[in-house]
Amino acid sequence: MNWQSLQSWLVKLHPDTWSGAFALAILFWVGGLLLSWTLHRAIWLVIERDRDQRIDRMAARFLSKVASVFVWLIIMMLYAHMIPALDRLSTALLASVSVASIVIGLAAQSTLANFVSGLSLIFYRPFRLGDRIQINAPTGLETGVVEDVSLGYTILQTFDNRRVIISNSVISNTVMVNLTAVHPRVMAIVPFSIGYDADIDKARTLALELAEAHPQVEEVAGCPVVLLGPSSVDLTLRVWCPDPVIGAGVKYDLTEAIKKRFDTEDIEIPFAYQNVVVKSLPTSAPARKPEQKDKDC
Numbered sequence: 332m333n334w335q336s337l338q339s340w341l342v343k344l345h346p347d348t349w350s351g352a353f354a355l356a357i358l359f360w361v362g363g364l365l366l367s368w369t370l371h372r373a374i375w376l377v378i379e380r381d382r383d384q385r386i387d388r389m390a391a392r393f394l395s396k397v398a399s400v401f402v403w404l405i406i407m408m409l410y411a412h413m414i415p416a417l418d419r420l421s422t423a424l425l426a427s428v429s430v431a432s433i434v435i436g437l438a439a440q441s442t443l444a445n446f447v448s449g450l451s452l453i454f455y456r457p458f459r460l461g462d463r464i465q466i467n468a469p470t471g472l473e474t475g476v477v478e479d480v481s482l483g484y485t486i487l488q489t490f491d492n493r494r495v496i497i498s499n500s501v502i503s504n505t506v507m508v509n510l511t512a513v514h515p516r517v518m519a520i521v522p523f524s525i526g527y528d529a530d531i532d533k534a535r536t537l538a539l540e541l542a543e544a545h546p547q548v549e550e551v552a553g554c555p556v557v558l559l560g561p562s563s564v565d566l567t568l569r570v571w572c573p574d575p576v577i578g579a580g581v582k583y584d585l586t587e588a589i590k591k592r593f594d595t596e597d598i599e600i601p602f603a604y605q606n607v608v609v610k611s612l613p614t615s616a617p618a619r620k621p622e623q624k625d626k627d628c
Contacts, residue, residue: 355413363406367399374398389460389480390453396482441500445483448499452480458509463575465508468495474510474575490576515574518552519582523589524563526599531556531564534598538568541588545570547577563601 374395458464458477464487465474473495475487485502487495510517525534535554542551552569559565568585572578593600 356410359406359410363403366406367402370398370402371395389456389458389477392460393449393453393480393482400482441498442483444500445498448503449480449482451503452485452499457507461511463510463515465510466497466502466505468497470495490579510575516549517572517575517578519570519572519578519585521568521570521582521585521589522557522565523568523586524560524565524601525593526562526601527564529564529598531566533596534593535566537592537596537598538566538585538589541585541592542568542570545581545584545588547572547581549573562603 374391377391452458460477460479462477463474464477465472466487467473473487473489475489475493475495477485478488478494479486480499484496484498487497489495521538523538525531538554539551542548542554548570550571552571554566554568557565557567568589570581570585572581590600
């Protein structure tokens with residue numbers, strides 16, 4: 332390859348030509364991928380070496396995504412500055428920056444709100460990755476584990492393996508219950524009812540025995556009478572469990588065990604029913620006799 336051919340190739344690769352702009356775009360794209368991957372990998376290497384978990388995982392993942400976005404923004408700005416046509420276009424756009432900023436601000440209002448809300452979630456830390464929270468959603472009260480906090484949305488994984496995706500602006504303005512913020516220990520409350528003719532002390536003793544025999548119950552808090560209803564005496568069995576997931580399972584187990592034990596001990600669990608009193612029956616019309624056919628027919 333002589334000097335003239337090399338010079339012609341350099342002319343074709345000039346940023347002012349289409350081929351040069353395309354080649355430069357490929358170069359910047361590969362460089363952006365390498366830089367973004369290196370930054371992401373460096374952050375996770377620091378997290379993996381943090382065995383004492385002094386670094387918040389949720390904050391690290393969120394900041395990693397923010398850093399990746401800023402890397403690509405800087406690469407796009409450098410690319411636009413090196414391409415003369417794009418540089419002239421950006422200069423012309425800056426002349427109308429006031430109008431453009433208003434249009435872009437209105438169009439991206441919700442996106443910016445989600446991003447700022449994500450920053451507030453990282454800064455104030457009402458929950459962390461792996462925390463189990465309760466929050467009001469369009470489908471009702473949802474309980475799930477915080478799986479990820481992205482730039483715009485927070486993802487919860489429910490016990491039945493559904494993914495509840497909530498925008499950061501909504502979740503930051505909603506009252507939530509963090510079930511594992513300080514300690515995962517939770518009280519499982521098992522309500523049950525007995526009839527007025529049943530022995531309260533006997534029913535309470537049986538329920539407490541079932542609770543103490545359950546292997547996943549840490550402590551039995553009691554079984555008080557909470558209500559004298561229209562047709563039943565209502566009690567609640569209260570036990571401490573290691574975490575909310577185990578607590579839900581213990582509640583189901585004890586509910587079934589109480590029903591079976593009460594059936595064995597002939598303790599009535601009342602249910603609603605109605606007595607219909609009929610004061611008078613309608614008089615029925617006398618049955619018509621079939622007409623006799625004419626014998627002459």
